[in-house]
Every structure is written in C-alpha cells, then in structure tokens.
Amino acid sequence: MSFNTRCPAVKRLLKEAQELSQSAELFYAQPLEDNLFEWHFTIRGPPESDFQGGIYHGRILLPAEYPMKPPSIILLTPNGRFKVNEKICLSISGHHPETWLPSWSIRTALLALIGFMPTMGEGAIGSLDYSCEERKDLALKSINFKCSVCNVSNSEILPELTDKSNEDCAEARELASQIQFKNSKPSEEQKSQPELTRRNVASSSSENSSANLQTNVPPVDNRIQTSTTQANNSTTLTIMIVLSGLFIFLLLRRIYLIVDRDPFSV
Numbered sequence: 001m002s003f004n005t006r007c008p009a010v011k012r013l014l015k016e017a018q019e020l021s022q023s024a025e026l027f028y029a030q031p032l033e034d035n036l037f038e039w040h041f042t043i044r045g046p047p048e049s050d051f052q053g054g055i056y057h058g059r060i061l062l063p064a065e066y067p068m069k070p071p072s073i074i075l076l077t078p079n080g081r082f083k084v085n086e087k088i089c090l091s092i093s094g095h096h097p098e099t100w101l102p103s104w105s106i107r108t109a110l111l112a113l114i115g116f117m118p119t120m121g122e123g124a125i126g127s128l129d130y131s132c133e134e135r136k137d138l139a140l141k142s143i144n145f146k147c148s149v150c151n152v153s154n155s156e157i158l159p160e161l162t163d164k165s166n167e168d169c170a171e172a173r174e175l176a177s178q179i180q181f182k183n184s185k186p187s188e189e190q191k192s193q194p195e196l197t198r199r200n201v202a203s204s205s206s207e208n209s210s211a212n213l214q215t216n217v218p219p220v221d222n223r224i225q226t227s228t229t230q231a232n233n234s235t236t237l238t239i240m241i242v243l244s245g246l247f248i249f250l251l252l253r254r255i256y257l258i259v260d261r262d263p264f265s266v
C-alpha cells in the first residue's frame with residue numbers, strides 16, 4: 001500500500017504506528033492493513049477498579065484533519081461502562097478548559113480512556129452504570145473476547161502487567177481528569193455511520209489510490225455529494241446542448257428562408 005506522505009495526517013499516523021508497534025502492558029494499537037485511518041486497540045482495565053483484570057478491544061477512527069481534530073473511539077468488548085459499537089468522542093472536561101491538543105496522540109487518547117473508565121457515567125448518552133458485580137463479571141469474560149477483524153483473542157495481545165506500568169497508570173488518571181468521553185448524539189452519528197463505513201470499504205477496494213488513504217467519514221460523504229452534483233450537472237449540460245442545437249437549426253432555417261426570398265439574389 002502506498003502512502004501520500006505529504007499529507008500531514010498520514011505522516012503523523014505512520015510515525016505513531018511505528019512508535020506503538022511494540023505492545024505496552026496497558027495498551028496496544030495498530031492501524032488496519034488497508035486503512036491507516038482506522039486502528040484497532042486493546043486496553044487493560046485500570047488496576048484497583050471494577051475493570052481490574054479486564055482486557056477490552058475496540059476501534060479508533062481518525063479524522064482527515066488529525067491531529068488537529070481528535071480521534072473517535074468505539075468499544076467492541078462488553079465492559080459495563082460504555083455501550084459497545086457506539087462512537088465515543090473525546091470532549092472537554094468541565095473541570096479543565098483544555099480541549100484536544102495536536103500534541104496529544106493515540107497513546108494519549110487510550111491512556112485517557114483507561115483512566116476515564118472508573119468515572120461515573122452520570123446518565124450521559126451511551127454510558128452504562130452497571131453494578132460493580134456486573135462489571136467484574138464482564139472483566140472476567142473480556143479476556144476471551146476475540147475480534148473478528150484482528151482474529152486474536154484479548155488475552156493473547158497484551159504482555160503481563162508489572163510495576164513497570166505504574167507510571168502509565170498515573171498518567172492515565174491525570175489525563176482522565178482533563179479529557180472526557182461522550183457518546184455522539186445517536187440521531188446524527190449512529191444512523192449514518194454503518195452505511196458510510198460500508199461505502200468507505202467499497203471505495204477503498206475499487207480505487208486503491210494514495211489519495212484514497214484519507215478515507216474517512218467526512219471526505220467520503222463529500223465525495224458522494226460531489227458525484228451527485230456532477231450527475232446533475234451533466235444532465236443540465238445535455239439539455240443545454242439539445243436546446244442550443246434546436247435554436248441554431250431554427251436560426252439557420254430562418255436565414256435560409258430570408259436568403260431564398262431575397263429578390264437581389266437571383
């Protein structure tokens with residue numbers, strides 16, 4: 001697969017993929033083979049929480065404007081904190097004025113997600129306030145979760161947890177106090193997402209050009225709109241050509257008749 005390395009997002013994502021190629025104890029993430037803008041990740045539930053011992057798998061969707069705009073995250077493993085198969089977005093925490101910073105990365109987003117898991121859902125859209133027992137039960141089951149795309153079970157992905165990850169755990173808690181995760185409004189995102197993703201896959205396989213690496217939801221959407229506009233334009237053009245042809249024909253006929261009747265022409 002060739003990459004348009006002049007595109008800042010591509011350059012940045014290739015660098016991050018290289019940096020994250022070795023699995024950390026708390027998380028692992030890599031792009032899909034055929035789409036640099038979709039990654040699959042695996043995170044460990046934070047220690048000393050209901051998610052301790054749990055391993056959770058999910059998708060990260062990168063916008064074409066990355067790292068200027070934050071990634072979206074979709075959890076695939078049932079966890080009792082977030083609904084699965086729904087897009088959750090990073091947003092500004094009420095306590096801190098910072099929003100997503102371009103210096104943050106996929107690593108930052110994943111650590112923030114780990115740190116954010118034990119926080120209260122407080123009835124936000126897409127969050128689940130399962131009981132401690134239910135979350136612990138899901139944490140146990142999560143180890144055997146197998147992603148159909150990666151085809152690896154969660155327990156095989158991350159190395160054993162040791163004291164080495166204490167610093168990462170502390171960073172996760174600190175980040176969680178700055179970044180919040182919220183589900184996107186179902187009315188906008190959930191309806192359009194699956195269809196657009198399918199179109200995205202279809203267009204990737206058919207075109208396979210470097211420009212197509214920017215296959216993300218907004219550009220694909222734009223492309224669809226553009227092609228509709230182009231179709232409308234060509235219809236208008238055809239009508240214009242037919243009408244002007246008719247006009248020219250009538251004009252020539254008129255001139256011919258005038259010339260024919262001209263008394264001086266004989």
Ligand SMILES: [Zn+2]
Pocket residue numbers: 040041057058147148149150151
């Ligand atoms: Zn996967």
